Amino acid sequence: MSKKKKKEAQAVLTDGTVLPYIVTENPPRGGMKHTFFAPDKSYVIQFFNKPEDAEDPEMHKRLEKIISAYNPTRSAAAGGAAGNTEATAKYFDDLYCWPYALVEQPEFGIVCPTYPKQFFFDKDASEVEALDLAGKDKKSRWFTSPRVSKYLRDEEKGDFRSMLSISILLARAVRRMHQAGLSHSDLSENNVLIDPKGGRCVVIDIDSLVVPGLFPPEVAGTKGYIAPEVLETMELPMDDPGRALPCIKTDLFAMPVLIYQYLLHRHPLEGPKVYSTASPEEDDFLMYGPQATFIEDPKDQTNRPDDLKVTIHDLGPELERLFLRAFCDGLHHPEERPSALEWEKALVHAWDLLEPCANPDCPAHWFPLPYGGDPVCPFCGTRMEPHDVMHLRIRQKMNGRRGQWITRQVINVYDQMPLFAWHFHAGVFPDEKVQDRAMMAYVSHQGGAWYLVNHSLTGMRSPGGRLVPPGQAVCLTPGRAFLATEDADGVVMEAMD
Structure with missing residues (x-):
């Protein structure tokens, strides 16, 4: 098989800077953009799949704002977000893959930093020879789905403490966006890359940020992370006042879904309940939309699995309360959902409840131990001495x-x-x-x-x-x-x- 042909091209930025990139026959392609790497892979040039997107003046205005006035990875002195210092800009530069320049030629596009290397799998990530993960993105699903994570080496999966660290950083990244009035609009397993070994995460696909009153959403989201109210009203026209669109409140559904998956390795709405026998599509629509039911809802146990060994109660009282607010009170009432700051604070407090499990074979290695709680690891059953x-x-x-x-x-x-x-x-x-x-x-x-x-x-x-x-x-x-x-x-x- 012949190797893909590669040739170098040049991207001209809005300030006249020229950046080289490698043109390949089949570049990585997402829902909106396709990507070309720099010769040294330190950045990527992304162009839009649809010419009309590249020609849209509103898209240009949105991206100009995103790379400047709304940019938390650039200090205010350097034209970034108001109040941002060099130190805070550097901190958030590790949490986002934030676009930092616009391309004018050969067509309109953006420049983004390449994901740090810890967010790519290496060749030894799996013991399954037929599964070649080398160079693939560490999308969240690889670590939160037991059906998929079983193919990874144990050292790739991290432990409860590293997944809690990822949860804290995700809540912090989302809180920072929300403080600026921005919403991501498509937080999902695909747009948050994680490194359980190092306890780190990075939020990607920033260029679709929603700015309320200024730039409307372009995407509805990803299955399993779309807020119920958005899914339920998706068939209505965009300008219908009854249609729910991605916003900060919908981020506050998607984010705790991810946090729940990181800590408990399951989806909060996917239980045994059958919502419709008419078709799988109708069943999915009801499960994630108008009839969505939290699998740990204390008042409605129709969707509760029989084998829940570790529950939100085992995460400590603060996180238990927030999950109940997010997936019971706020599931169909967006105004009841906890803020990203509330999640950040509760997750930090949960960190201060961590206890190392004495069982070397414990899959989690750490567990939360609140005062007055039973000193037993919920993941493996190992009991502590008083x-x-x-x-x-x-x-x-x-x-x-x-x-x-x-x-x-x-x-x-x-x-x-x-x-x-x-x-x-x-x-x-x-x-x-x-x-x-x-x-x-x-x-x-x-x-x-x-x-x-x-x-x-x-x-x-x-x-x-x-x-x-x-x-x-x-x-x-x-x-x-x-x-x-x-x-x-x-x-x-x-x-x-």
């Missing part, structure tokens, strides 16, 4: 009430667990604004006792008031509280077994 369980209640000062403290959160701790600025300072949340991510203390469990070892905190005090300088430790005795730092926004911690 003396191996420890939690810390974190309290912060109440605004305007001198000497009064309120519970901020309760975290689970384990041996050698690192703690950071956001654990000790009430005004810090571990989002893109945090520059200092150095460990400030860590937990040590030895000789049956628990300790919090001060690494770099100033003004840590023991329960008795003794100063605990860096290098020394506080013994974590249940029921006894201590000041973590004397800084103005410092917190008080109390050990709880």
